[in-house]
Amino acid sequence: MIDVLVIGSGGAGLVAAISAKEAGANVKVVSKAFATRAQTSMAQGGINASLGNVEEDSVEAHIKDTLKSSQGLADEEAITKLCEEAQEAVEWLDRLGLPFSRTAEGKIAQRRLGGASGIRACYAQDYTGLKILHTLYDRASKMGIDFINEYLLLNYIVEDKKVLGATFLSLKSGEVQELRARSVIVATGGYSQVYHGFTTNSTASTGDGIAAALRAGARLSDMEFVQFHPTALKNSAILISESARGAGGYLLNAKKERFTDELAARDVVARAIADEI
Numbered sequence: 001m002i003d004v005l006v007i008g009s010g011g012a013g014l015v016a017a018i019s020a021k022e023a024g025a026n027v028k029v030v031s032k033a034f035a036t037r038a039q040t041s042m043a044q045g046g047i048n049a050s051l052g053n054v055e056e057d058s059v060e061a062h063i064k065d066t067l068k069s070s071q072g073l074a075d076e077e078a079i080t081k082l083c084e085e086a087q088e089a090v091e092w093l094d095r096l097g098l099p100f101s102r103t104a105e106g107k108i109a110q111r112r113l114g115g116a117s118g119i120r121a122c123y124a125q126d127y128t129g130l131k132i133l134h135t136l137y138d139r140a141s142k143m144g145i146d147f148i149n150e151y152l153l154l155n156y157i158v159e160d161k162k163v164l165g166a167t168f169l170s171l172k173s174g175e176v177q178e179l180r181a182r183s184v185i186v187a188t189g190g191y192s193q194v195y196h197g198f199t200t201n202s203t204a205s206t207g208d209g210i211a212a213a214l215r216a217g218a219r220l221s222d223m224e225f226v227q228f229h230p231t232a233l234k235n236s237a238i239l240i241s242e243s244a245r246g247a248g249g250y251l252l253n254a255k256k257e258r259f260t261d262e263l264a265a266r267d268v269v270a271r272a273i274a275d276e277i
C-alpha cells in the first residue's frame with residue numbers, strides 16, 4: 001500500500017514527496033510527462049528570499065512588498081509564513097546542491113525583480129527552475145522515491161467523502177489503472193493553457209488536477225488569480241524574463257517613450273502595456 005501518492009512532479013510535488021519520504025512514508029510520484037519536464041523547469045528569474053547578500057533586506061520588507069503587490073487581496077498569514085520561511089527554503093536547496101549563482105564572496109547571488117523594494121531574487125543563471133527541478137529529482141531518486149511517468153490522472157477515487165487514490169490513463173499502454181493510497185497530494189500545477197497563444201506557461205498547464213478535484217466534490221478557491229507575465233515574444237508567447245528589466249532593460253511605446261516603471265508589480269506593468277497598445 002502506498003502511504004503518500006503525489007500527483008505532479010514539479011517543484012511542489014517533489015518537495016512534498018521528499019518531505020513525506022523523510023518522515024518515513026512510502027511515496028510514489030506520478031506525472032503525465034517525464035518527471036523532469038514539469039513546468040517548474042521553465043522558471044528563469046529566481047526565487048525571492050530576503051537573504052540580504054547584495055544589499056540590506058528584511059523579512060518585513062518582503063512581506064510588505066508581497067502584500068502591496070496583492071492589492072490587499074492576499075491572505076496575510078500565508079504571505080507571512082511564505083516570506084519567513086523563504087530564507088530556510090533557499091538554504092535547504094543550497095544544501096541539496098542546487099548550483100546557485102554566487103557573489104564574488106561566494107554567497108548566493110541575488111538580483112532585482114519586479115515588485116521588490118530590495119535585491120531579493122536568488123538565481124542559478126537563467127535556469128533557476130531547471131536547476132531546482134534537477135536537484136530535487138536527484139535527491140528524490142537517491143532517496144528511493146518511486147516515479148511513474150506518462151501516467152495521466154483521470155479521477156480521484158472517493159468513498160464516504162474520503163480520497164482513497166486515483167485512476168490514471170497509462171499513456172504508454174493505453175490502459176486505465178488505479179492506484180490506492182493512504183493519502184493523496186495534488187500538485188498538478190495551474191490551468192493557464194485556457195489562454196493558449198497568450199500564456200508563457202507550459203502546454204501541460206491544463207488544470208486537470210483542479211478539474212478532477214472539482215468533480216470529486218472539493219471546494220476550489222482563488223481560481224480567478226492568474227498572473228500574466230508582462231513581456232513575451234509576440235508570435236510564440238515565449239517569456240522575456242523579468243531579469244532583463246531587472247538588469248536595466250526598459251520598455252518603449254510607439255513614440256519611443258518610456259511609459260511605466262518597468263520594475264513595478266507584474267499586473268501594473270501588464271496593464272500599462274495594454275493601455276499603450
Ligand SMILES: Cc1cc2nc3c(=O)[nH]c(=O)nc-3n(C[C@H](O)[C@H](O)[C@H](O)COP(=O)(O)OP(=O)(O)OC[C@H]3O[C@@H](n4cnc5c(N)ncnc54)[C@H](O)[C@@H]3O)c2cc1C
Nearest residue numbers: 008009010011012032039040043044045046153188189208
Ligand atoms: C516561463 C516561466 C517562467 C517562470 N519564472 C519564474 C520565476 O522566475 N520565479 C518563480 O518563482 N516562478 C516562476 N514561474 C512560475 C513557476 O514556474 C511555477 O509557479 C511553478 O513552477 C509551479 O510549480 P508546480 O509544482 O506547482 O507545478 P508544475 O511545475 O506545473 O508541475 C505540475 C506537474 O503536474 C503534472 N500533471 C499535470 N496534470 C496532470 C495529470 N492529469 N496527471 C498526472 N500529472 C499531471 C505535470 O506533468 C507536472 O509534473 C515561471 C513560469 C514560467 C512558465
